[in-house]
Amino acid sequence: MSGYHRRSRNTPYEASSKHSFSYHRRQQQPKASRYEAAIANQNISVDDVRPYQRSMNYQEDNSHNLHNNHKSNNNNSNTKISNNKKNTYNSSSYHKDYSRPKKNHSRYDYVPQERHSYHSNPEDSSYRNEGNYYSKTNNSSSRDVNRTRYDTHRTSSNGTSTLTNSKDSNSSTRYFNPPKAPVLHSTGSRTNNNNDPILRRPKPILKYNNNELFTSKYHYFNPLSKTLIHKDLMKNWHENEKDKNIPRAGFILTSDNSTGKLRSMITPRTPNIPSKDPRTNRIPLKPTRPRYPRPTLKIIPHLPYDKHSLGPIPPNEIIVYLSPDLTSNSISENFVSVQPLSIKNYFKTFGSISHFESLIDPNNALPLHLFLIRFDSISDNAIDSNNNGQSHNQMVGIRNAYKAYKAYQQSDCYILGKKFKVELNENNKLLEMKQKIIEQNLRSSQATAISNSNKDKISNTNSINNSSSKDTNSSTNNTSLNNQSHESDSTQWKKRLFHEEIHKQLNYKPAIFVGRRFATIHRLRVEDFKIQLRKYRWSRVLDISAGIFVTFNDLKSAQNCFDMEQGTLKLLSRQKNSYINVRLELVEPPPFRRLKSSLSSTVSPTEKSADSGINGKPVPTYESKDDLLKAAVKIILKDLSSALHMDIRKKTIGPAVFDTLNPEKFPNLLAEKQKREIQRQKHLREIAEAQEKKRNDENNSNLDIFQLYGGYSASNSASRRRALKRRQMSLSDVNDKKRKSRKLNNGMTPMSHMFNEDESTNAEQSLAATLDDHYKSSSEDDLDEEMEDDQQEDDHSQPSEPELYTELADESEPSSKHASDDSRRGPDSELTTPEPDSEYIDKKKIIELSNEKENIEVNDKEIEEAQSLYLPSTTAFPEPVYEDEFNIFDKSLKLNIHDLQNAVKDEEDLELLKSIVGANVEKSNPAYTTLIEYDCWKDRRQSINKKASTDTYKLLNDEALPEYFVNMKTPFVAQGMKKIDDEIKVSYLPHRRRRNEPLNTVDHHSEERESTQELLRKDSELPDVPENTTPDISSSRINRAINRRFQQDIDAQRAAIGTESELLSLNQLNKRKKPVTFARSAIHNWGLYALEPITAKEMVIEYVGERIRQPVSEMREKRYIKGGIGSSYLFRIDENTVIDATKRGGIARFINHSCEPSCTAKIIKVGGMKRIVIYALRDIGLNEELTYDYKFEREIDAEERLPCYCGAPSCKGFLN
């Protein structure tokens, strides 16, 4: 700013101070005219000036107006202008325009006078040099304000000069288009400034007034001359525009979406049309639903009192008082005091109590049942100044008090049955309540005092009445009493005395009476009284003709009730449908009855009146001893009768009945019952035996191991008796029974007892015994045979013949008889070989014996059969009578004497034999003879045994004994101690067999027991066959489904119980287990056998054991080996878990290894846990040993390899 040039005071605008305009505008005032002059000089039309296009049109108007104004105000200077412009100006419009600001204007207004004054001020030539203006204007050139200013100045020329005088051009405005300062309405401060010349804006001064600078290309505005330079270079934009479409007035770009694509449209400006506020055009809002008035106030949550709260501190004390509700706390119960301690404890639940007070009545020191409880935590926290002076504990107390109060707003507070009310102790409510209650108590006490006094009066009169009534002793007591009652106080109730009968009905008890008429009018009922007087100890409520009586057991309670209810008892009258006061009367029991005897003075009145009996009955008094005695006797008799009855019942009838019911008293019945029992048992036994027989028949095919070693031998007698071809008799049930009923060893005697057979008393056995004796001497027999044969040959009709026949017959007879003995042996019948020859040997003896006996009875049938042998047969070639058992000429056959004997079938054969052998009886050496006998016997024995054993062996093994044993020269015992190889052991030890068909080593122990149990049971009802209760499950799938369901039931039950009880833990896999058992195994020690046939691909059993981790299993393995457990029972589930069944586990651990297994192991998941399960690979037969492939790793070390004894054809030889 170069300086500040003061303008003269006589600026025309000062005169028109009412117009407000900015300070710089004042300064510019003269410039305005200069602008106009400049414009006028240059003859530039408004429209030519480019940048100020926008408000050009408007400016035109305004400028006109301005000029108008200007002119009108300034006389001297603006004449020219005014002359020029006069016609164009419309003063009215001019005025109009300036009444209020135009809308598309800035808020600045135009001051025409100012303009004019501008123009008229020629003096101000110094403005030219002021650069401020320039700078100022430049600064605000972008704004509309300045533009308008410029415009106004510019547009002042409409081709005509607007300047007043050219000479003033410099002073008024040196610019071409002097800016017109807009007028500001608003600020009042500026107006002041504008008026004050000191505060006016200094005029602009151009510092660098180089023409080069200002004539440079892009400087449009010359601040000094205040003209737009380069105007000639500038063209009107719309003239040069090729596109004539551009509106002259200007345009704005809008985005148009009409064609679907956004494109910018040229919208021409319409400066003429005043624009509207687009805000008013917006879519009006949807009419909002009317808000319905709320019926209730919205409940806002309780705002706790804290440091930010204003107002008084809420109370932290509560008042607890007895609810004045009549229904809950009746007056009578108030007398029962409530323990204040219980109340305190009750409210402790809300918070810790710092102070508890139970208020008492100062008048009578009785509790008011009014309690004050203050909640606070009892601690010494310093007062926190932040919390408005409240300590934290107090806040807690406030909260707790409020909680307690609120809790009992909704629900009632019952403590020990009494209803209490809880209130907050605000504004010292407590004191008020206290006062109130005290007053109440006072009043009530006064009232009671009055009523007590009344009562006393009543009781006095009552007693008077009583005594008076006792004096008179007539039935017409009523009148006298009534007379007396009249005498008494009028306030007293009438004391009625009722008829004797009524008293009788009342059972001579005191009662409260309500008149009949009264009761019927109001239709009072017994129930009403019962309800209303429920608190009193009445005994009955009677509704009789005289009225309604409420009887009591004793006078005291009657009087009490009477006193309480008299005057206050209200009952609903059904007639009036409202509660009415019921008038009561106390009825006292009449004077006590007397005994039949007449009045006597000995009776003391005191006894009468004072006493009441035990049950309220009057104590009877007796006038004479007789009476007393009589009464006593009566009582005694009564007691006697009851005692007699009792006695007879208990001591006579009862025991008699009981004794009579003794079953022993009814022997016939008992006998019958026992008979029935026996029958039943018999039946049961039969069934059991049938079952067992069935079982045994099944087992018959198998060899009975216990017979193998010949532990028991059938007594030879029996064996001999079985010597008949026709021994194939069927075994009957009878035989079974007989067999069962015999000794344990089934009639078989141990070998060592063979010699005892001489002692047997049995006729058959004795026969056998003798036969046995003779059996020892075989040579004799031979001789005998010879003799017999000779005899036979010689003479059929010899007496021996019939004896022979009888022998035969006898032989056959006992044999038929002893077919039962055959059955005894059962499976053993095959053990001992038949000895048909022995028949002949025995014959002789039999004959002898038979002579003793009377067995001459000949069975005709037998004879015929025997003879049939010798009947001639019609064949071409002679056939031998007996078939050849063996070919004598076969040299490989090793015959023993036994066989030879068997070959000799009859005498003819014997002859032949003799001739072969060359048996010369004469040449016989006696010494040799005895040895021969022995040798024969021994030989025979050996052959028999050997045959037996080889047969058994063959049965077991289907092959003969190994060579090792057959060709043993020296006996075992002599061979010394040596280890027998396993292979050899296998051959003779049954449990070491390699066979797949195991022995029946499995003891069907349980099944046997069942049947015996049946027999032993006495109380069983039905002798039916014990049924198999479990249904046959044909499909294992169904079975599994059933088991799964069962498992689910168990789980549900366990869930119902709630606790993780081990009792209900169920191993599902147990259900799928096949019946298997362990027994000695041919493979190794123990093995697992199937008790029933198992089909392929079925689950057999689960390998159960301890579930341990991998490192634990390694450790255990080492430990077991160290400890000597050679067998490994560790089974791997996965790489981390192993099942160890060494010490704990299931029987699956007994399954042995085989290179050709029958089962395989799989790992399945049950209940989320992995388990090892054994499945059958193929069909497994009954009693077959289960095996599976252990799948041990191949060991390199030869010592580690374990040999395998599975006996399979493709056996690898080693386990690993």
Next chain:
Amino acid sequence: MDKQNIDPAQQLVIDFKRQGHFDKLKNQILSNNIENDQNIQDLIKLKIIEIVNQMVSKDESLIFKNRGINSALIESKIIKDDYKLLQNNETENDSTKNIDLNKFINDSLNDSTLYDEILQILNSMD
């Protein structure tokens, strides 16, 4: 318990009983031989045996099952209706006569001799 309020007669009775006269009398009555050297008890027993035998013949299971319960049931049946069963005479058995127990008791009690006896005792007591 009010000692003074007991009926003096009652008190007398109590004393009477305490001294044992009551039981004596009772036993006396019970052991009175009614006929043929049989007192009431025996007669009752016989009768009962008869009754029970009848019952058992109808239903044999009575003997074998639930003896205790059955005996109680039979007992109550006999006592019912003033010993009605004892009065019945279903069987032809002459050995047992009908017993009217009630009557018997009443008669024995109303016996004047008994009465006098009691009086006597009472008098002696005082």
